Amino acid sequence: MKKFKVLNLIVCLLVLLGLNEMNPIPAQAEDYPNKPIVWVVPYGPGGGFDVIARAIAPVMQEYLPRKANIIIKNIDGAGGRRGVTWVYKAKPDGYTFGYTNIPGQLVYGLVNKVDYDFSKVEWIGNVSSEPVAIYASTASGIKTFEDMMKTPKLKFGSGGKGSGEDINARFADAILDLKASVVTGYAGSHEVILGLIRGDAHLIAITISSGYQYVSSGDLKPILVMGGKKRDPVLPDTPVGIEKGYKDLAAGMLYRAVFAPPGTPGERTNILSTALSKAMQDPRITKWSKDSDRQVGPVMTNKELKEAIDEIIVGYSKYKELFR
Amino acid sequence: MLDAILSALTVLLSAKGLLFVSLGCIWGLILGALPGVGGPTGLILFLPITFGMDPNVAMLLYVGVMGGSPFGGSISAILLNVPGTPINAATCFDGYPMARRGEAGKALGISATASCLGAFFSLIILVGILPIARTIILAFTPPEFFMVILFGLATVVMTSRGNMIKGFISGGIGIILSLVGFCNVTGGVRYSLGTEYLWDGIELVPIFIGVFAVSEALRLAVSKRETISEESVVITKLGGAWEGFKEVFRYKWTFIRGSAIGTIIGIIPGVGGVVANFLSYTTAIQLSKHPETFGQGNPEGVVASESANNAKDGGALVPTVVFGIPGSLEMAILLGAFILHGLVPGPAMLKDHLDLVWILILGLAFSNLVASSLGFLLVRFLVRITTVSVSYIIPTIVVLSFTGVFAMRLELWDILVAAIFGLVGYGMRRHGFPLVPLVIGYVLGAIAEKSFHQSLMVAYGSYSIFFTRPIPVILLVLTVLSLFLPFFLSKHQSKGDK
Numbered sequence: 144m145k146k147f148k149v150l151n152l153i154v155c156l157l158v159l160l161g162l163n164e165m166n167p168i169p170a171q172a173e174d175y176p177n178k179p180i181v182w183v184v185p186y187g188p189g190g191g192f193d194v195i196a197r198a199i200a201p202v203m204q205e206y207l208p209r210k211a212n213i214i215i216k217n218i219d220g221a222g223g224r225r226g227v228t229w230v231y232k233a234k235p236d237g238y239t240f241g242y243t244n245i246p247g248q249l250v251y252g253l254v255n256k257v258d259y260d261f262s263k264v265e266w267i268g269n270v271s272s273e274p275v276a277i278y279a280s281t282a283s284g285i286k287t288f289e290d291m292m293k294t295p296k297l298k299f300g301s302g303g304k305g306s307g308e309d310i311n312a313r314f315a316d317a318i319l320d321l322k323a324s325v326v327t328g329y330a331g332s333h334e335v336i337l338g339l340i341r342g343d344a345h346l347i348a349i350t351i352s353s354g355y356q357y358v359s360s361g362d363l364k365p366i367l368v369m370g371g372k373k374r375d376p377v378l379p380d381t382p383v384g385i386e387k388g389y390k391d392l393a394a395g396m397l398y399r400a401v402f403a404p405p406g407t408p409g410e411r412t413n414i415l416s417t418a419l420s421k422a423m424q425d426p427r428i429t430k431w432s433k434d435s436d437r438q439v440g441p442v443m444t445n446k447e448l449k450e451a452i453d454e455i456i457v458g459y460s461k462y463k464e465l466f467r
Numbered sequence: 468m469l470d471a472i473l474s475a476l477t478v479l480l481s482a483k484g485l486l487f488v489s490l491g492c493i494w495g496l497i498l499g500a501l502p503g504v505g506g507p508t509g510l511i512l513f514l515p516i517t518f519g520m521d522p523n524v525a526m527l528l529y530v531g532v533m534g535g536s537p538f539g540g541s542i543s544a545i546l547l548n549v550p551g552t553p554i555n556a557a558t559c560f561d562g563y564p565m566a567r568r569g570e571a572g573k574a575l576g577i578s579a580t581a582s583c584l585g586a587f588f589s590l591i592i593l594v595g596i597l598p599i600a601r602t603i604i605l606a607f608t609p610p611e612f613f614m615v616i617l618f619g620l621a622t623v624v625m626t627s628r629g630n631m632i633k634g635f636i637s638g639g640i641g642i643i644l645s646l647v648g649f650c651n652v653t654g655g656v657r658y659s660l661g662t663e664y665l666w667d668g669i670e671l672v673p674i675f676i677g678v679f680a681v682s683e684a685l686r687l688a689v690s691k692r693e694t695i696s697e698e699s700v701v702i703t704k705l706g707g708a709w710e711g712f713k714e715v716f717r718y719k720w721t722f723i724r725g726s727a728i729g730t731i732i733g734i735i736p737g738v739g740g741v742v743a744n745f746l747s748y749t750t751a752i753q754l755s756k757h758p759e760t761f762g763q764g765n766p767e768g769v770v771a772s773e774s775a776n777n778a779k780d781g782g783a784l785v786p787t788v789v790f791g792i793p794g795s796l797e798m799a800i801l802l803g804a805f806i807l808h809g810l811v812p813g814p815a816m817l818k819d820h821l822d823l824v825w826i827l828i829l830g831l832a833f834s835n836l837v838a839s840s841l842g843f844l845l846v847r848f849l850v851r852i853t854t855v856s857v858s859y860i861i862p863t864i865v866v867l868s869f870t871g872v873f874a875m876r877l878e879l880w881d882i883l884v885a886a887i888f889g890l891v892g893y894g895m896r897r898h899g900f901p902l903v904p905l906v907i908g909y910v911l912g913a914i915a916e917k918s919f920h921q922s923l924m925v926a927y928g929s930y931s932i933f934f935t936r937p938i939p940v941i942l943l944v945l946t947v948l949s950l951f952l953p954f955f956l957s958k959h960q961s962k963g964d965k
Contacts, residue, residue: 187799188507188511188514188799188800188803189793189799189800189801189802189803189804189806190803193803194803194806194807197514197515197518197803197807198518198807200515201515201518201519214515215514215515217511217876218876218877219876220663220666220667220876221649221663221666221667222649224663225663225666225667228663296927298924298925302651303651303652304650304651304652304653304654305654324924324927325924326921326924326925327651327652327921327924328651328652328917328920328921328924329921330737333790333791333792333793334736334737334792336792337604337605337736337786337790337792338608340605340790341605341607341608342608343608343609343921343925344925356791356811356813356814356815357813357814359815360813360814360815362814430809431809434809434810434811435806435807435809435810435811436811437806
C-alpha cells in the first residue's frame with residue numbers, strides 16, 4: 144500500500160510537470176517568436192495559393208527573429224472557408240496566420256452567414272494580387288472584345304458555384320450584359336481551361352497569370368482585362384474594362400492576402416509583416432516568380448491593403464444578389 | 468528526343484539520382500502499407516523538404532514515392548485484408564483468402580510482378596501515344612465522361628450477380644453518400660445537417676478505412692482464429708513469391724487487360740483512379756469461365772487488381788505532361804512541386820522540358836522495379852505476419868487505421884466517421900452485402916451527377932448531346948450489352964441443357 148501511494152504521488156507530479164510544459168507562462172514580446180509559426184493555406188496542396196506560400200515561407204523565416212520556422216498547413220474545404228475560419232478563431236498570439244481569397248471568401252460572406260469578419264482581422268500583407276482577365280479559347284473563334292460582345296449564346300466555364308472563376312464570370316456577365324450562361328462544376332481552373340479547349344464553353348474569367356501560359360501555347364486568347372484602372376503590363380495589347388466604359392469592372396481583382404486572428408498584438412503582426420515584405424523582395428523570390436510565371440506582390444502597407452479591399456467590397460456589394 | 472532520354476538517364480543513374488529514387492520508393496512502400504497514409508499524404512510531406520534541391524533530383528524523389536506506394540498498399544491488403552490505399556481494395560478480395568490458405572508469399576509475388584510490369588506497360592503506352600495524346604484527351608467531354616461513369620456504375624450490377632438486391636442496396640448507399648455536401652453545380656448543400664464538417668461531403672478515406680480496415684479488425688476479433696493464416700505456412704526460399712511471378716504469365720490476358728484498363732482510366736482526367744482496380748477485377752470475373760472462384764483466393768483476381776492500379780500512374784502522367792492538368796491526386800501534388808521548383812507545367816512542358824518528362828518516366832519505371840524487387844526479397848519476412856497471433860494484429864490495425872485517418876486532415880470527426888463505417892462494414896459483411904458496390908457507388912456517384920449536369924449546360928439544356936456524339940453512343944451500347952449479356956448467355960445455356 145505504501146509503495147502504491149508513493150508511486151501515485153510520483154505519477155501525479157510527472158503529470159503536473161507535463162501539463163505545465165503544455166501551457167507555459169506566456170512569453171514576453173521580446174521572446175517572440177520562440178516556436179514554429181503556422182501559415183494556414185485554406186486550399187489543397189499544389190494549388191496557386193499553396194505553391195506561393197511554399198516558395199516564400201523558407202525565405203520569410205530567415206527574416207524572422209531567431210530564424211523561427213514557418214510551417215505550411217493545408218486546411219481545405221468549404222471553398223476555403225474552413226481554413227479562413229480556423230485562422231479567425233485561432234489564439235491571437237502571433238503563432239497562426241493564414242491566407243484569404245479576396246473576393247472569394249468576402250463575397251460569400253456578403254450574402255451568407257459566416258464565422259469570420261474581415262473588418263476585425265489584423266492584416267499582415269498582400270502576398271499576391273493581380274487583375275482578373277477574360278480569356279477566350281482559340282477554338283471559339285473570338286479574338287477581340289468586339290467579337291465577344293457580338294457573339295450570342297456565350298458560355299463561361301467555371302470551377303463550381305462560389306469558386307473564383309464563377310464569381311468573376313457572373314460579375315463580368317452582369318456588368319457587360321453579355322447574357323451568357325455559366326458551365327460550372329469543374330474541379331479547378333485547369334480543368335475549366337481544358338474544357339474550353341475542348342469546346343465545352345467559350346470564355347473563362349481568371350487571374351492573368353493563371354491563363355497566361357495557355358496564350359503562348361495558342362490555346363487561349365486574352366480578350367479583356369477586368370480589374371485595375373489601366374492596361375496591365377503583362378497584356379499590353381488587351382483593353383482594360385475601364386477604358387471601354389465599364390468602370391465597375393475595376394473591382395475585378397484577386398488578392399491573396401494574409402491575416403492574423405483579431406486581437407493579435409501589433410508588435411507581433413509587425414514582425415510578420417516586415418519579414419513577409421522582405422521575403423517578397425528577396426532576389427530568390429523575384430527569380431522564382433519570373434521562372435514559374437507566378438505573380439508575387441506588389442508589397443502593400445496595411446493601410447493600402449485595407450483601402451484596396453474596401454474598394455473591392457464596395458464594387459461587389461452592388462452586385463451581391465448574384466452570389467447568393 | 469534521344470538526347471532527352473540520354474540526359475534523363477544520366478540524371479537517374481547518378482549516385483544522387485539512384486539514392487533519391489530509392490529513398491522515395493522505400494518511403495512510398497512503407498507509407499503505402501500503412502492504411503490511410505499512403506499516396507498523396509506521403510507526397511505532401513516532401514514538398515517543403517525538396518525546396519532548394521536540384522529540380523531533377525527532387526522529381527526523382529517524388530516519382531520514387533509514387534512508384535512504391537501501390538505495391539506497399541497491396542502488402543497490407545494481402546496480409547491483413549486491409550487495403551493500404553484505396554487503389555488496393557480489389558486486391559483484398561482474392562489476396563487475403565490466399566493468405567488465409569498459407570499462400571501469402573504467392574500472392575505477394577503476384578502483386579510485385581503485376582505491379583511492376585503493369586507500370587512498365589502503361590509507361591510504354593504513354594510514350595507511344597504522346598504524339599496523339601492531345602487528341603485523345605480532348606475527345607473526352609462531359610457526355611463521354613458520363614457514359615464512361617455509367618459503364619463503371621454498371622459494374623456494380625456485374626459484381627453482385629449472386630446478390631443482386633443486396634448489391635443494388637450497397638451501391639445505392641454509396642451513391643447517396645457521395646451526394647452529401649455541397650453540390651458544385653447547383654450550389655445547394657445536401658444532408659450537411661447544418662455542419663461545416665459535412666459541407667464538403669464525406670471523405671473517401673474515413674469511409675474506406677472504416678468499411679475495410681476497422682470492420683476487418685472487428686471480424687478478426689469475433690472470429691475464433693488464432694492467426695490470419697489457417698493453414699501452416701510453408702516458408703520456402705523465396706516464400707512462394709516465384710510461384711506468384713509465374714501466375715502473372717499464366718493469366719497474361721488478364722494482366723494485359725488490367726494494365727490497359729488502368730492506363731486508360733489514368734489518362735482520362737476526372738474519372739476516379741480508384742475505379743481502375745475494381746473495373747479490372749470485375750471485368751476479369753465477367754470474362755472468366757469460373758466466376759464463382761473469385762473471392763475465394765483465385766490468383767487471377769490479384770493479377771487483375773494489381774496490374775491496373777500501377778498502370779493508372781503511367782496513364783495519369785499523360786494529361787499532366789501534355790496539358791499540365793493533373794490526371795490524379797498525386798499528379799496534382801507533382802504539379803505543385805514543379806511550380807515550387809520554378810518549372811511551369813502546361814502545354815510547353817513537352818517542348819521545353821522533354822528531359823524532365825523522361826526523368827519522370829524512367830524514374831517511375833525504376834521505382835516500380837525497386838519496390839517489386841524489395842518485395843521479393845522481403846517476402847519471407849512479410850509472410851510471417853500471417854503467423855502472428857491476432858491479439859497483436861487487431862490492435863495494430865485499429866491504431867494504424869485511426870492514426871492514418873486523422874493524419875489526412877487533422878479532423879477528429881473523421882475518426883468518428885471511420886468508426887461508424889467500421890460498424891457498418893462489419894454489419895454488411897455479416898449479412899452478405901457486398902462492399903465493392905458501396906465504394907464504386909461512392910466514388911462515381913457524385914462525378915456522374917456532375918458530368919450529367921455539365922453535359923446539359925454545354926448543350927444549352929438539350930439531351931441530344933448524349934446521342935449525337937460517337938463515343939457516348941458506343942459506351943452506352945457497351946453498358947447495355949454488359950448488363951444484359953450475362954442474362955442472355957445463362958438463358959441460352961439453360962435452354963441448351965434442356
